[in-house]
Amino acid sequence: MGIPCYFLVSCILLSPVAAAAVSQHWSPATATWYGSPEGDGSDGGACGYGSLVDVKPFRARVGAVSPVLFKGGEGCGACYKVRCLDRSICSRRAVTVIITDECPGGYCSGGRTHFDLSGAAFGRLAVSGDGGQLRNRGEIPVIFRRTPCKYPGRNIAFHVNEGSTNYWLSLLVEFEGGDGDVGSMHIREANSNQWLEMSHVWGANWCIVGGPLQGPFSVKLTTLSTGKTLSARGVIPQNWAVKATYTSRLNFNH
Structure with missing residues (x-):
């Protein structure tokens, strides 16, 4: 039998409605990557999606975020556009990522706004052919904004x-x-x-x-x-x- 809900510390009611999901305003953040260079990050992660992160429509479009965006799990499933700022190596297009995990320490600590992207998503921030060079830089400055999640042909x-x-x-x-x-x-x-x-x-x-x-x-x-x-x-x-x-x-x- 599963653990009763009232025995779980995190089994609480969620907070009131927050700001609008869609924003045209870009905000500053930083980004790193994890997992294999062309991979999909971790299996599952702190949101509980399990093997879904390895298959479409999630595949290569996932990332972990710092606690300020993860919101104790309330941020799971939110979608963001992330764009790199260094024009010498970065594409001008933004990459859309789905939040499937949390990164609680390191670059993500201290109240920072940080994205720890899958290797594949991070590489797509670069101009074509320079994904490996961008990954070698480690932490990079980015801008981000909320965007609607789209799952063509999929229902909840x-x-x-x-x-x-x-x-x-x-x-x-x-x-x-x-x-x-x-x-x-x-x-x-x-x-x-x-x-x-x-x-x-x-x-x-x-x-x-x-x-x-x-x-x-x-x-x-x-x-x-x-x-x-x-x-x-x-x-x-x-x-x-x-x-x-x-x-x-x-x-x-x-």
Whole structure:
């Protein structure tokens, strides 16, 4: 059986709605890279996406951020445009990255705004053919801004985490378009009009303690950045299974 939600230190309700997800204003930051030079960074990471970071649409478009952007996991799934400033080696185009991990120490400590990108994403900041030279520089100055997340042909999905039961149900949110971040999450049981509030466990994972919980379940998401709401009716069937992923017919940018 999974760890009860109330035993987890990080199982708390999220903070009120923050600033808008889309910004035309560029802000200064710094960037490094991790993993293999042409790789996708770490497997999984602090958001809990697991092997999704290795396949499209995440592949080579992922990165870790310092705590000021990670926000205790609330920043998971947010998308940013990042652009390098050194015109002698950097392309003028920005690279779009999805936040899948946290970098808590080193360059990311002390309240700094820092991106630790996958090797592939970092290399794409350079002009064609100079990715290796740019990676050799280590830390570089960049500018960044929030941008809508886009997953063509994908709808929001919910992965039932290992350990879930009819009394402790934990879900991972995947492929959330638009804002990309989750501010609150509710679940509604079969034959009920009541939305039950779920609690943030860690990363992009949410849970609810109750029971016995009766499926099928509808799930309602509210984004952290702009407070947009989407409800997926009956998305998780009555005979749901642990480790299964259930895809809705909806997304925020459709």
